[in-house]
Every structure is written in C-alpha cells, then in structure tokens.
Amino acid sequence: MTILRWILALIAALFAGLQYNDPDPLVWVGLYGAAALALALAALGRPVPALAWCVVGAGLVLVAISLPGLRQYLANTDGVTVSDAMSNRYPYIEATRELGGAALAIVMALLALGERHPREMGRQKTAAES
Numbered sequence: 186m187t188i189l190r191w192i193l194a195l196i197a198a199l200f201a202g203l204q205y206n207d208p209d210p211l212v213w214v215g216l217y218g219a220a221a222l223a224l225a226l227a228a229l230g231r232p233v234p235a236l237a238w239c240v241v242g243a244g245l246v247l248v249a250i251s252l253p254g255l256r257q258y259l260a261n262t263d264g265v266t267v268s269d270a271m272s273n274r275y276p277y278i279e280a281t282r283e284l285g286g287a288a289l290a291i292v293m294a295l296l297a298l299g300e301r302h303p304r305e306m307g308r309q310k311t312a313a314e315s
Contacts, residue, residue, distance in 0.1 A: 186299055190228035193293050197221035200286070208279070213286065216243055220290045223297035232297060240294035247287035254280020 201217035204210045223237040257277035258267065265275050267282055 186296075187228050190224045190296065190299070193296060194221045194224035194228060197224060197290070197293055212247070213283075216240065216247070216287070216290050219243075220293040220297070223294055227297040227299060232299075234298055237294040237297040240297075241291050244287040244291035244294065248284055248291070251280045251284035251287065255284050 197217045198221040201214045201221060204213040204217065207213055219236060219240045223233060223240055226233050226236070254277040258265075258281040261275075261277065263275075265278065267278055267285075269275070269278060271279050
C-alpha cells in the first residue's frame with residue numbers, strides 16, 4: 186500500500202501542477218495538493234485523517250456542484266464529448282471533467298486513510314510488543 190500511496194501522491198502533485206491554465210486553479214491546486222500531501226504523509230506512516238477527510242468533503246462539494254453539468258453532458262445529442270475543447274457553448278464539458286477530477290481526489294483521499302495500525306486505533310501495547 187505504501188508504494189501505491191507514493192505513486193498516487195506523485196500523480197496528485199502532477200495534477201496540481203497542471204492546473205495553472207484552469208479557469209479556477211486555486212480550487213484544483215488546493216484539492217490535488219491536499220490529496221498529494223495526505224497520501225505522502227500516509228505513505229510515511231504519519232497519516233493525517235483530518236486532512237484526508239477535508240479532501241473528501243471538498244471533493245463531495247465539487248461533485249455536487251458539477252452534477253448538473255454531468256446531466257447536461259449525458260443528455261446531449263450534439264455529439265460533443267469530454268475530450269472536445271472547452272467552449273462557452275458547451276459548459277458541461279468542463280463540469281463533467283471537474284466531476285471526474287473531484288471523484289478521483291476523493292478516491293485518493295480515501296486511500297490515504299486506508300488501513301491503520303492497531304495502536305493508532307487506541308489499542309494498548311502488550312508486553313510482547315514492548
């Protein structure tokens with residue numbers, strides 16, 4: 186799981202770096218950057234559940250905001266796909282992409298939570314473990 190977390194942390198950091206030309210870069214740099222940090226800390230054995238849950242919460246808000254755009258995209262009959270260029274005529278392209286990005290950040294944050302060591306869950310050390 187550690188290797189997966191490191192790989193995903195690097196991917197999330199790369200996603201954050203690629204947001205410079207996005208119409209709302211601060212939102213996405215913050216979301217992907219926080220996901221990268223949560224994953225890296227978890228990979229180091231120092232998970233910060235509050236950070237991961239903040240990413241999940243922010244991601245859920247962004248998913249909710251983007252849902253109308255996804256509905257428009259799914260109902261479109263003009264042959265436009267999410268891989269087409271963004272335009273003011275088809276705002277649902279960007280909304281659909283953003284929903285996907287938010288969902289991906291949620292999955293990353295949940296993987297940052299992952300399994301926890303029994304001691305982190307409140308179990309006391311036994312004499313054999315000392």
